[in-house]
Amino acid sequence: MTTYIGTATSRADGYAKVTGAAKYAGEFDATALAHASVVASTIAKGRIARIDANEALSVRGVISVLTHQNRPRMASDDSAYKDDVAPKGSPFRPLYDDQIWFSGQPVALVVAEEAEIARFAASLVRVDYNQQAHVTHLYRQRETAFALESPTDPSQNPFAPPRPRGAAEPALAAAEMRHSGEYYVPIQHHNPMELYASTVIFESGGKLKIYDKTQGVQNVQRYVCSVLGMESDDVRVLSPYVGGAFGSGLRPQYEVVLAALAARALKRSVRLVLTRRQMYGLGYRPAMIQQIELGANASGTLDAITHEAITVTSQYEDFHRQETGWSGLLYKCANARYAHKLARLDLPTSCDMRAPSAATAVYALECAMDELAVALKLDPIELRLRCYSDRDQHSDRPYSSKSLRDCYRQGAEAFGWDQRNSEPRSMRDGAELVGWGMATGIWEALQVPITVRIVLTANGHAEVSCATSDIGTGTYTIMAQVAADMLGLPIENITIQLGDSTLPQSPVEGGSWIAASVSNGIATTSKAVREELLRLAQQMPNSPLAHATPAEVMLADGKLVSKRDGSRAVSIAEAMQHGGVERINQERSTTFEHAGPHAHNTHSAIFAEVKVDEQIGVIRVTRVVSAVAAGRILNTKTASSQIMGGVVWGIGMALHEETLIDHKFGRIMNANIAEYHVPVNADVQDVKVIFVDEPDDAINPLGIKGLGEIGIVGVASAIANAVYHATGKRVRDLPITVDKLQR
Numbered sequence: 001m002t003t004y005i006g007t008a009t010s011r012a013d014g015y016a017k018v019t020g021a022a023k024y025a026g027e028f029d030a031t032a033l034a035h036a037s038v039v040a041s042t043i044a045k046g047r048i049a050r051i052d053a054n055e056a057l058s059v060r061g062v063i064s065v066l067t068h069q070n071r072p073r074m075a076s077d078d079s080a081y082k083d084d085v086a087p088k089g090s091p092f093r094p095l096y097d098d099q100i101w102f103s104g105q106p107v108a109l110v111v112a113e114e115a116e117i118a119r120f121a122a123s124l125v126r127v128d129y130n131q132q133a134h135v136t137h138l139y140r141q142r143e144t145a146f147a148l149e150s151p152t153d154p155s156q157n158p159f160a161p162p163r164p165r166g167a168a169e170p171a172l173a174a175a176e177m178r179h180s181g182e183y184y185v186p187i188q189h190h191n192p193m194e195l196y197a198s199t200v201i202f203e204s205g206g207k208l209k210i211y212d213k214t215q216g217v218q219n220v221q222r223y224v225c226s227v228l229g230m231e232s233d234d235v236r237v238l239s240p241y242v243g244g245a246f247g248s249g250l251r252p253q254y255e256v257v258l259a260a261l262a263a264r265a266l267k268r269s270v271r272l273v274l275t276r277r278q279m280y281g282l283g284y285r286p287a288m289i290q291q292i293e294l295g296a297n298a299s300g301t302l303d304a305i306t307h308e309a310i311t312v313t314s315q316y317e318d319f320h321r322q323e324t325g326w327s328g329l330l331y332k333c334a335n336a337r338y339a340h341k342l343a344r345l346d347l348p349t350s351c352d353m354r355a356p357s358a359a360t361a362v363y364a365l366e367c368a369m370d371e372l373a374v375a376l377k378l379d380p381i382e383l384r385l386r387c388y389s390d391r392d393q394h395s396d397r398p399y400s401s402k403s404l405r406d407c408y409r410q411g412a413e414a415f416g417w418d419q420r421n422s423e424p425r426s427m428r429d430g431a432e433l434v435g436w437g438m439a440t441g442i443w444e445a446l447q448v449p450i451t452v453r454i455v456l457t458a459n460g461h462a463e464v465s466c467a468t469s470d471i472g473t474g475t476y477t478i479m480a481q482v483a484a485d486m487l488g489l490p491i492e493n494i495t496i497q498l499g500d501s502t503l504p505q506s507p508v509e510g511g512s513w514i515a516a517s518v519s520n521g522i523a524t525t526s527k528a529v530r531e532e533l534l535r536l537a538q539q540m541p542n543s544p545l546a547h548a549t550p551a552e553v554m555l556a557d558g559k560l561v562s563k564r565d566g567s568r569a570v571s572i573a574e575a576m577q578h579g580g581v582e583r584i585n586q587e588r589s590t591t592f593e594h595a596g597p598h599a600h601n602t603h604s605a606i607f608a609e610v611k612v613d614e615q616i617g618v619i620r621v622t623r624v625v626s627a628v629a630a631g632r633i634l635n636t637k638t639a640s641s642q643i644m645g646g647v648v649w650g651i652g653m654a655l656h657e658e659t660l661i662d663h664k665f666g667r668i669m670n671a672n673i674a675e676y677h678v679p680v681n682a683d684v685q686d687v688k689v690i691f692v693d694e695p696d697d698a699i700n701p702l703g704i705k706g707l708g709e710i711g712i713v714g715v716a717s718a719i720a721n722a723v724y725h726a727t728g729k730r731v732r733d734l735p736i737t738v739d740k741l742q743r
């Protein structure tokens with residue numbers, strides 16, 4: 001029964017969000033709540049020589065100033081700071097000692113009766129440093145970057161470059177057509193609307209109830225216990241609503257440690273909300289210098305791909321993803337070689353940001369493919385069709401589904417691609433040059449072990465719970481849709497509980513894996529509920545389902561019904577009343593096969609139109625069509641919103657976003673959303689999202705792939721390719737700003 005799955009169901013949390021009833025981490029109250037404010041380091045590297053908090057402490061209403069010298073005990077072993085998704089290295093420990101790793105690092109925490117007092121007093125804390133020379137410039141660390149080796153056992157480091165195949169260098173040398181280029185993506189910072197915040201409620205016996213902005217309540221719960229040496233039962237982490245996170249909340253951020261430390265020091269509830277500037281002291285999308293070389297046959301098939309990348313991390317952790325592997329995965333090509341180096345800067349550790357690795361790597365690949373198409377005098381879609389691969393090129397497995405051809409076809413049709421004159425600078429609209437560009441997108445279709453509990457009551461209401469988050473993607477809504485269909489109940493009768501560490505197990509919400517995982521998890525637990533109902537129904541005298549097996553019945557319209565004979569039915573209420581059962585409570589875990597016979601990815605084709613003022617060089621993205629193949633779409637409304645959001649971010653990546661560092665001070669100059677440019681309404685015009693049909697009965701029982709991240713992948717390259725088509729000018733370093741078009 002699919003009454004709700006696949007429909008444009010409105011957000012279950014929509015009303016609460018637009019009316020302000022939905023509470024975020026920094027909005028929960030407690031009696032005698034104290035407020036904290038961070039004092040941040042003004043140097044990028046060195047040691048704290050002295051902290052003078054006297055002036056701050058003399059302000060009326062200031063309760064305490066915590067520093068590394070007077071904070072409560074926290075774990076000294078840095079392995080205690082390893083969260084579920086920590087990279088290799090030694091995690092940052094806030095207020096641990098006198099060491100400064102980056103500008104903006106928290107060095108003291110002022111706690112006061114009011115937030116304004118805390119913030120003012122924080123400006124009065126004097127910190128003296130013994131400064132050391134720092135490096136924040138990627139190009140200056142280019143020579144010292146170290147190589148990540150392809151491991152013989154990929155489980156050792158799943159994010160190391162894949163092993164090469166064939167012999168790329170000889171194939172390149174022999175290729176009839178070659179293209180090589182260096183592409184650059186700068187550091188980009190997370191700017192979710194909701195600021196990072198923790199409200200730590202100090203309960204009797206010293207238990208902590210923590211409202212934190214995070215993508216994983218259980219990850220934060222384990223982390224806090226480990227860092228503060230607390231028992232699991234004494235720390236509960238909640239995050240009912242998240243105002244955007246996109247990867248910045250996969251790891252616990254320092255606000256939760258500081259707020260919990262303060263609550264323990266003062267034995268009272270404490271709230272800490274970071275400022276927008278302080279948010280720039282958390283993670284960021286690593287800058288990436290990449291060189292791509294493509295060797296092709298004159299007929300437009302690929303012979304060789306090499307992809308070399310340098311990305312950025314901190315001095316203390318090795319954050320990276322498998323950036324270079326995407327290029328060898330997407331297209332059919334017998335020879336491929338990858339190299340990835342990591343450069344250390346005096347900055348915080350870089351982190352995941354929507355479609356981490358693919359957003360940056362596929363940008364370069366898809367610009368390079370466009371350049372190759374120009375050199376081969378081939379339509380860019382035609383080149384991609386000639387290189388089309390029905391198999392995963394890394395593992396040489398067939399795909400469980402791959403409807404990328406349909407994305408190209410339907411996207412091109414919706415865009416009107418056949419009207420394109422391939423000659424650069426050939427299309428105009430008054431004083432503006434018009435450019436049309438396209439690109440392919442690819443992302444993973446991952447699934448993670450998850451546990452779901454369903455409590456069904458005799459009045460036909462069900463509560464479905466799981467510790468996953470809803471980071472704004474629509475998880476509440478799709479969970480309710482799936483549960484309503486699986487239990488045969490109206491969606492109004494479903495209540496969703498999530499974002500609470502005491503609920504059944506869930507990994508962080510990330511990687512686009514929760515929709516597929518939790519939906520199939522609900523299906524698994526629903527089956528257990530159905531089986532229990534059938535047992536009850538069969539105990540009834542003259543039960544119409546006396547001989548039915550579990551596979552022969554389904555739940556629909558509040559009844560257990562025989563699939564063979566719809567007249568054979570028992571209502572949920574009857575079965576439960578007869579059995580003397582007030583509630584059915586089932587909890588099941590679901591796991592997924594990963595090394596099966598099939599490979600799984602999501603794909604997209606993006607088409608972009610730009611209009612460029614010929615004299616000034618101002619670029620406008622006037623139209624984007626994104627055609628996506630992502631398995632079964634659970635909710636066309638929230639899914640379209642996800643893709644549209646990805647497209648908007650892709651516009652920002654192409655034209656606006658760039659973290660600017662004053663390398664003399666090692667400090668970010670544009671740490672605010674006035675000067676860190678993101679697309680605004682006027683930058684976003686006509687965006688059309690298409691979902692192509694992609695049935696997939698092999699990936700999981702419900703055929704779901706997930707689509708939180710695919711929306712951004714390829715967008716920046718489609719726009720960059722459109723800018724080339726409009727102007728005849730190739731800009732290979734993002735963002736494409738007016739000055740770069742003039743040089």
Ligand code: MOS
Nearest residue numbers: 246247354510511
């Ligand atoms: Mo995503 S970048 O795994 O939140």
